[in-house]
Amino acid sequence: MKYINFSTVLMAGVVLIFTTACKKDKTQPTSPDLTNPATNYATAFFNNNLSNGTQTFTINTGQAQTITAEKGTVVHFNANSFVTANGSPVTGTIQIELVEIYSKSDMILMNKQTVGKTWNGVSPLISGGQFSIVAKQNGQKLKLAPGMNYQIDAPAPNGTTSMMGLFYGQIDGEQLEWSPVDSSFVSGNSGIYSAFPDSTGWVNLDYFMNNSGPLSKLNVQIPSGFTTANTRVFVSIDGSSSMAGIYDVESGIFTSGDYYKLPVGMAVHFIIINLDNNEIHAAVVPAIITTNHLQVVNSLNGYSLTQLDALLDNLP
Missing domain, CATH: 2.60.40.1120 (Carboxypeptidase-like, regulatory domain)
Known part of the structure; x- marks a missing residue:
């Protein structure tokens, strides 16, 4: 994995553009649409909450950019980080859709569990923050260019632990499961975790709970x-x-x-x-x-x- 020292980038004089979120700070439950008798009320409710918790930012792909979200998550992107689904370079402005989940209430209201895959099933994870990061241009999803990554700085008000690792999530139906990333790099310092994912989508800072005994x-x-x-x-x-x-x-x-x-x-x-x-x-x-x-x-x-x-x- 290619790691970028963003402090060095800043010292080199790269201009970082800070954008502001357009959603309110506190995720609030929302009512599902019950006008359709075929509606799965529970699914609609949690999907609405997820939509309500999504913040949208506009960045310029030709420059290093930093976005700061409502709950304190900071994400740094390198210049020319994204390509289209077929691998073509992307220029101009793009949208970053970000969800940040730290509290249990948000985990529940957005139906995003913390369970990690193991060799024989799944096991509880202790989360330092769950994030969904999706890049789009003209409504089309983008992906990271080969060799690129980005940096997430996540607040850790209760302190950090060296056990924290990086996980990527996959959703099957409504069930979100997390897989550890072999090439993960997470550091904790001064109440902040810094991680360097090389994939967008669902990203989690986690470590496995010690489940000893029956x-x-x-x-x-x-x-x-x-x-x-x-x-x-x-x-x-x-x-x-x-x-x-x-x-x-x-x-x-x-x-x-x-x-x-x-x-x-x-x-x-x-x-x-x-x-x-x-x-x-x-x-x-x-x-x-x-x-x-x-x-x-x-x-x-x-x-x-x-x-x-x-x-x-x-x-x-």
């Missing part, structure tokens, strides 16, 4: 009538920037199966969000993982959009 799959039983068309179930690990979706349903029970397991004795919160008839119902339930864990949730409460946001902001 593990258990997760089963969540919720009231009848709640299905994958109108409901999503998540598990948040207490004290860590880590959460996962529970997407499969067997005999009316949402289950992680053998796909995702957590250590017996771990403290978590289960989050259930139901969206139907233009209303939001939710439950946040604390639990300690037991062998073959079954969490029974008997009822959900109604929330406004603002109340749901506040509820998720209070997750430990």
